[in-house]
Amino acid sequence: MQRLTARRRGRALASLITVAGLGIGAAAAVAGPAQSADPTGDCAVAFPEADLAAGQDVTGLTVTHGTTPEGFTGEVLGVLDDGIAPDIDMIMVRLDSPEIERVGIWQGMSGSPVYAEDGRLIGAVSYGLAMGPSPVAGVTPFEKMDDYLAATASTVEVGPAAARTIAAHSDVSAAKARQGFAQLPMPMGVAGVGAAALARADHLRAGHSWLPRSTYAVGRASSAAAGADDIVAGGNLAASMTWGDVTMAGIGTATSVCGDRVVGFGHPMSWTGDTTLGMHPADAIYVQEDLIAGFKVANLGDPVGTITDDRMSGIAGTLGPLPDTADLSVGLTHGDRSRTGVTHIADRTPDTMAWSTFYGILADHQALVDGPVKGSEDLSWTVTGTGPDGAFSLSSSDLYTSTSDLTYRLGFSMGDIVYALAQIPGVTIDSITTDSDLVDSVSTLKISKVEAKQGGKWVRLKRHSGLAVRGGQVLHARVTLDGDGTSQVVPADLKVPAAFSGRMAFLQVLGGSQVGSGRMPRDIDEIQSWLEEQVRNDEMVLALTRGPRVHHGGSEGAGRTAVRGGDSDNPRTVQTVVGPFGSVVRGRFFSIGDVR
Numbered sequence: 001m002q003r004l005t006a007r008r009r010g011r012a013l014a015s016l017i018t019v020a021g022l023g024i025g026a027a028a029a030v031a032g033p034a035q036s037a038d039p040t041g042d043c044a045v046a047f048p049e050a051d052l053a054a055g056q057d058v059t060g061l062t063v064t065h066g067t068t069p070e071g072f073t074g075e076v077l078g079v080l081d082d083g084i085a086p087d088i089d090m091i092m093v094r095l096d097s098p099e100i101e102r103v104g105i106w107q108g109m110s111g112s113p114v115y116a117e118d119g120r121l122i123g124a125v126s127y128g129l130a131m132g133p134s135p136v137a138g139v140t141p142f143e144k145m146d147d148y149l150a151a152t153a154s155t156v157e158v159g160p161a162a163a164r165t166i167a168a169h170s171d172v173s174a175a176k177a178r179q180g181f182a183q184l185p186m187p188m189g190v191a192g193v194g195a196a197a198l199a200r201a202d203h204l205r206a207g208h209s210w211l212p213r214s215t216y217a218v219g220r221a222s223s224a225a226a227g228a229d230d231i232v233a234g235g236n237l238a239a240s241m242t243w244g245d246v247t248m249a250g251i252g253t254a255t256s257v258c259g260d261r262v263v264g265f266g267h268p269m270s271w272t273g274d275t276t277l278g279m280h281p282a283d284a285i286y287v288q289e290d291l292i293a294g295f296k297v298a299n300l301g302d303p304v305g306t307i308t309d310d311r312m313s314g315i316a317g318t319l320g321p322l323p324d325t326a327d328l329s330v331g332l333t334h335g336d337r338s339r340t341g342v343t344h345i346a347d348r349t350p351d352t353m354a355w356s357t358f359y360g361i362l363a364d365h366q367a368l369v370d371g372p373v374k375g376s377e378d379l380s381w382t383v384t385g386t387g388p389d390g391a392f393s394l395s396s397s398d399l400y401t402s403t404s405d406l407t408y409r410l411g412f413s414m415g416d417i418v419y420a421l422a423q424i425p426g427v428t429i430d431s432i433t434t435d436s437d438l439v440d441s442v443s444t445l446k447i448s449k450v451e452a453k454q455g456g457k458w459v460r461l462k463r464h465s466g467l468a469v470r471g472g473q474v475l476h477a478r479v480t481l482d483g484d485g486t487s488q489v490v491p492a493d494l495k496v497p498a499a500f501s502g503r504m505a506f507l508q509v510l511g512g513s514q515v516g517s518g519r520m521p522r523d524i525d526e527i528q529s530w531l532e533e534q535v536r537n538d539e540m541v542l543a544l545t546r547g548p549r550v551h552h553g554g555s556e557g558a559g560r561t562a563v564r565g566g567d568s569d570n571p572r573t574v575q576t577v578v579g580p581f582g583s584v585v586r587g588r589f590f591s592i593g594d595v596r
Contacts, residue, residue: 043258044113044233046142047120049089054078054165058122061234062112062253063284063296064099067226069234072097074114077136078165084140088313091123091139092162094170103289104133108296111253111264111314113233114139124255124314126266133294136170140266145255145313190215191247191300192341192363201362204408210354210419212248221247226281226301228319233257236282237264238300239307239315241352243278245330245341246359248352251282251298260319262305272310276323278346279305306346326385328356330364331435339368348428354419357432358411365407375440376401376584379410382433383418387524388426396531399538401584403442410436420520427524447540447587448487449480450509461507467593469544471501477542479509483583492542494576500595504547507593511585512539539579546572546595 056076061069074095083090093114095105105128112125124145127138190198195217205211221243231237233256240249254264262279269277281301287294307317325344332339341364345356365373380397400406400413414434422429451458453476454468461467469475475494480487496505515535521527535541579585 044121044142044256045119047116047118047122049079049091049122049141049143052076052079052091052122057117058093058095058114059117060095060112060114060125062109062125063234063236064287065284067230067235067281067283069232070097070099072100072112074135078162080138080162083138084144085312088144089141090127091141092136092165093125093139094136095125096135099287100135103287103294104128104135105137106287106294106296108236108251108284108287108298109137109253111237111255111266113142113253113255121256124264124266125253126314133289134170140313142255145263145266188212188215188241188248188250189298189300190217190359191221192245192343193217193359194366197362197366201358201408201411204412208354208358208412208415210351210415211358212351212355215248221249221280221300221302223302225283225299228281228304230281230283230301231257231262231279231304231319236284236296236298237262238280238282238298239269239310239317240278240280240300240303241347242328242343242345242356243280243300243303244343245328246343246356246363247300248356248359249278249280249300251296251300255314260305261316262319263314263316265314267314268312269310269315271312272347272349275307275310276346276348277307277310277315277317278303278323278344279307279317279319326353326429327431328360329431329433330360331433332364332368332438333436334368334438337368339364341367348422350419350422353422353429353432354415357418357434358415361411361414361434362407365410369438372405373407373438374403374405375438375442377406377410377436377438379414379434379436381414381417381435382431383421383429384431385421385427385429387424387428389525392524394421394528394531396534398534398536399580399582399584401442401444401537406438417520421524421527424522424524443484443583445481445483445488445511445581445583445585447479447509447511447585447589448482450477450589450591451479452477461589461591463590467505467507467591468596469496469500469505469593470596471496472498475507475544477509479540479542479578481540481581481585490540490578490581492540492576492578494542494544494574496544496595497546497571497574499571500544500546503549503595505593505595506545506547507589507591508541508543508545509589510535510541510543511537511587512541512579513537513584513586514588515541535577536580537584538581539577540581540585541575541577543573543575547592 058074060072063069072095074093077092080090110126114122121142123139123141125137126140129136198215235254237254238249238251242248250269252265256263280303282298284298287296303322305317305319306323309316323346325346326348328343330341343360378399382395384393450461475496477492479490512535521530
């Protein structure tokens with residue numbers, strides 16, 4: 001059997017060209033038992049699938065530690081006709097190496113190239129038996145990997161004859177083999193947040209569909225981990241949605257490198273088709289054993305190119321220029337310490353924009369505080385981008401407080417805002433900036449009493465009854481707020497529309513933390529006004545709503561007044577906002593009365 005070797009690509013890259021291609025993978029052929037091997041040469045030649053024969057010897061390359069591909073051996077078991085998709089067969093192989101004997105085919109091996117004895121490329125490891133760890137793999141033919149638009153299946157059925165073939169050449173029973181092949185999982189690795197925070201976020205994710213599932217911690221991307229020269233056939237390859245303070249990427253193997261073109265995986269990462277992701281080398285630490293499928297743990301290198309295709313048959317990209325990104329900047333000050341974390345977002349989909357913001361806030365707070373974030377935090381933010389009518393810049397702020405941990409509430413709040421903006425048709429977000437001041441004190445105010453001037457006297461209102469006002473005049477009220485052993489009385493006046501006369505009226509007094517934000521407008525030009533009308537957590541709102549008609553035998557209040565519902569001549573609700581008070585306001589009060 002011929003030993004296959006090839007030179008490593010030099011540092012001087014050829015002129016860059018944009019090409020379509022396939023996913024990440026790794027492989028190079030060696031004779032004899034698995035061993036360290038030089039990477040295969042670029043521009044692999046496809047071995048015709050029609051020339052394959054059962055029992056045919058194969059070799060391949062993948063990385064188990066570091067950046068240098070190691071060899072594995074194996075044999076062809078057979079071919080499942082149309083196993084992956086119409087006109088795309090699956091090649092079944094049994095592979096062998098010390099690491100495969102230990103953990104079976106593992107996550108991160110996707111894309112590992114498999115070679116014939118003459119050095120031509122048969123295809124990429126991309127499927128494993130669904131029943132669990134096994135040395136039997138499904139290979140995507142390299143002949144078909146150049147057809148990037150071909151659809152493939154995530155699971156492949158195995159018939160009785162194929163199951164008997166697998167059983168005859170492995171420790172897998174025919175019954176287990178009948179469970180079929182499953183695409184090797186592509187879990188998303190997240191750097192900068194930590195395993196405990198990822199698990200906590202997944203536990204709290206209800207109502208936030210944009211937060212990804214099944215994430216695990218990886219090392220942050222850095223130039224020390226690996227470089228562009230380490231992306232070779234059989235070497236580590238990663239595709240990132242974000243990198244920087246927070247890096248999120250899928251790690252696999254490069255199948256073939258030809259000039260500046262890199263293809264791999266043999267199956268999709270997220271199946272986004274035309275895409276823009278970061279391309280990274282990686283340094284493998286080890287392969288972790290698992291009951292379902294082992295997985296590779298690795299540190300990512302800095303980005304060295306752009307992934308342009310995420311297809312059913314793999315991913316592909318070009319070494320050289322990096323993707324255009326949206327930049328997330330998260331700034332935090334706590335006492336005499338401050339920190340700003342910057343994350344580059346390559347995948348500008350609404351989901352990625354939202355969870356990047358969420359994880360960026362978690363990462364910055366963890367790095368600066370190094371513990372539960374207890375206290376009060378005033379967070380301001382600005383989002384810039386382009387909309388249907390040109391550039392825009394939106395800003396707002398709010399105060400948050402907690403005696404346990406503020407981080408997740410801050411992250412989910414900002415993630416929801418970014419998600420809503422990114423979903424607006426025609427909107428592209430270019431930058432997200434947050435700036436926070438954290439203090440250790442947890443100061444809150446609570447509504448304890450509401451009074452209204454009735455017949456020239458201050459009368460304490462009771463819940464559900466006691467209010468009498470006149471249309472066209474001012475309702476003079478005052479609210480007592482208690483906090484930290486002290487009380488303060490706050491005047492709050494509200495002009496009652498003349499159209500309310502002869503009707504029941506419903507008065508609500510709410511702390512800002514009890515007020516919902518409602519749905520964000522879908523018109524980018526209306527959002528800043530909507531933001532300015534939002535009630536902050538450290539403000540208080542008085543709202544009067546007109547009810548059904550009833551039958552019977554002086555100065556403008558302080559604060560920010562707005563009309564809700566109806567129109568200016570015939571509103572359904574009027575409200576006034578008082579504050580801010582520098583502390584989060586809690587509590588609610590409700591009263592019913594008549595408008596004369």
